Amino acid sequence: MKRMKKIFITALMTTAMVGLAAQDADQILETVDKNMSSTNRIFESDMVIHGRRNSRTITSVSYSVGDKQSFTEYLSPAREQGTKMLKLEDKLWIYSPSTDRIIQISGHMLRQSVMGSDLSYEDMMDDRKMTEVYSATVAGHEEIDGRDTYVLDLAAKVDDVAYYSQKIWVDTERYVPLRQEMFAKSGQLLKRTTLSDVQKIQGRWFPMNMVYKDMLKDGKGTEFRVNSAKFDQDIPDYIFTKAALKQ
Amino acid sequence: MIRFLIKGILRDRSRSLLPAIVVALGVFLTVFMSGFFKGVMTDIIDMNARFSSGHVKVVTRAYAENADQAPIDLAILGVSELKKQLQSAYPDMEWVERIRTGGVLDVPDENGETRGQGPAVGTAIDLLSPESGEVKRMGIQNSIVKGKLPEKPGEALISDDFAEKFSVAVGDEVTLFGSTMNGSMMFYTFVVSGTLRFGNSLIDRGAIFMDLQDAQMALDMEDAASEILGYYKHHPYDDIAAQLLTESFNARYSVESDEFSPLMTRLAEDAGMADYLAIAENMVGLMIFIFVIAMSIVLWNTGLLGALRRYSEFGVRLALGEEKKHIYRTTIYEAILIGIIGSFVGTLLGVALSYRLQTHGWDFSELTGNIGMMMPSVFRAQVTPSMFFIGFIPGVIATVLGNALAGFAIYKRKTARLFHELEV
Secondary structure, eight states, X not given: OHHHHHHHHHHHHHHHHHHHHHHHHHXXXXXXXXXXXXXXXXXXXXXXXXXXXXXXXXXXXXXXETTTEEEEEEEXXXXXXXXXXXXXXXXXXXXXXXXXXXEEEOGGGGGSBSTTSSOBHHHHHOOOOHHHHEEEEEEEEEEETTEEEEEEEEEEOSSSOSOSEEEEEEETTTOOEEEEXXXXXXXXXXXXXXXXXXXXXXTEEEEEEEEEEETTSOSSOEXXXXXEEEESOOOOGGGGSHHHHTO | OHHHHHHHHHHOHHHHHHHHHHHHHHHHHHHHHHHHHHHHHHHHHHHHXXXXXXXXXXXXXXXXXXXXXXXXXXXXXXXXXXXXXXXXXXXXXXXXXXXXXXXXXXXXXXXXXXXXXXXXXXXXXXXXOTTOOHHHHXXXXXXXXXXXXXXXXXXXXXXXXXXXXXXXXXXXXXXXXXXXXXXXXXXXXXXXXXXXXXXXXXXXXXXXXXXXXXXXXXXXXXXXEXXXXXXXXXXXXXXXXXXXXXXXHHHHHOOTTOTTSEEEEEGGGSTTHHHHHHHHHTHHHHHHHHHHHHHHHHHHHHHHHXXXXXXXXXXXXXXXXXXXXXXXXXXXXXXXXXXXHHXXXXXHHHHHHHHHHHHHOEEOHHHHTTOSSOOOSEXXXXXXXXXXXXXXXXXXXXXXXXXXXXXXXXXXXXXXXXHHHTTO
């Protein structure tokens, strides 16, 4: 009887601990979302794409509202200047000033690389909060560049997700991911993102430098440098219309 | 004696007709099948050479590693200088630049927005120079369904299937969307000058044929090309000559440590082509092997049947004192004559049908349309000098072999039992 009691208490404690761990992981992810997501934002950024022959830097400004609307205008180099991208819900259009055409990107094209970078259109489109898409468990602690991190295993809880699972390393103090690994359903590592230069902007911690690496491609990866980040701004509605693409 | 045997063969047709028909049929099948397969294999190799691999192909080493992805970022730079060097070093070959690229072919509505789109496989060749042999080489003129060849820059030919699917008419605009050589977004609008269908899904699916200079402009590929293909000017593909050529070029120009140095490969090194070449090269030997084995067995049986039927005749001849050796020899002579007659008829029919198929072809487009490999839609046989002996010699040998095996029964006859067997 005494032995049975012992087993029962151990089982109860284990269940409680697992529950607490899951709760902790979800809370960590929620705090990460608070830092990384916002009602709206304006970014000015440089994207450095390393090709086999040369490297290019593409400057752009992007406006986003939640995870449903975003508008990006490429400012330089001259070849890309005036190219614009509009995302509304799950649709994506690109405007080309050289042909004065608006082309919708759909189907398999969404998985293609954006301007030869390590990012796909699908990557650029998916702005949903992590808590909406993944359920998390804490896998342990690791140190990255001298900072303690939670290692979280994320499993998709919705079907329409680009990556079936992820592993993220979250700074235990600032609640910002410092590394992300994205996996296919087969378990194959598809992409790795390294985030650094974490700065406090408008009361939130945000990584200003990101390096995306498509693990299925050779090369050094794509650097994404945020030069200016503004959150909770007044963005006029007309920006998120197809008419704005041709302006 | 030969005259006597011929008379016997002609007068007693029940003795010679069946073996002669069997030999003729076997020889006919061998000759025809050899011509047919040789023709089809040659056409498959030729089609791959014309559309994809050339007789030899020059690409960068990095491009060669990822050739199935047609990576234009790894294309050859300074292509005009390299082409000049090739023309000067190997003047017996014609050298042509090509660009292959993937992307999306987008059809605009009246507001310039997407009305329809599908995956595109772009091929850029020299379409506009009067001296270019590319249109003829790829059989583009004969594949045009509607419209005409591009006559000026900015015009392109698109797949007729794509045009039908998205109701694109000749004169309409379509935009090719993809990536430039540097990875930038590429948008290039073409006027559709015509639609084409090659009858092969691998080439027809989303195909767009454009002029090389248009592609170079659209893809930021000034003085660059995906590949330079080489074709023998005066003779068909010769694997030994091609191997010597590639070895000489690579020793001179290709540097292992430089992934962008040029690398020459030959047709046989293209995916799957080595097997086709081996089959085409060994077709004669393969056919003779199959024929001799199969026909010897059939003719052995025919000979056995003949020997059985002529059991009494041989018995009488033995009883009259004819030597077994002599009977056996005359049987062999008969077999030679029957073999010659049957083989002659079979060869004549086989060559005649092959010639007919060589000139008219056999349209298999309904069957080959969805095959995911580069093969012609019209199968053609090929009449070659080997067809005149490929069936004839084995036909005679097999008849003799069959009769020689069957004739052993003659030696097994016991003279002492002959009268009993003949019920005299």
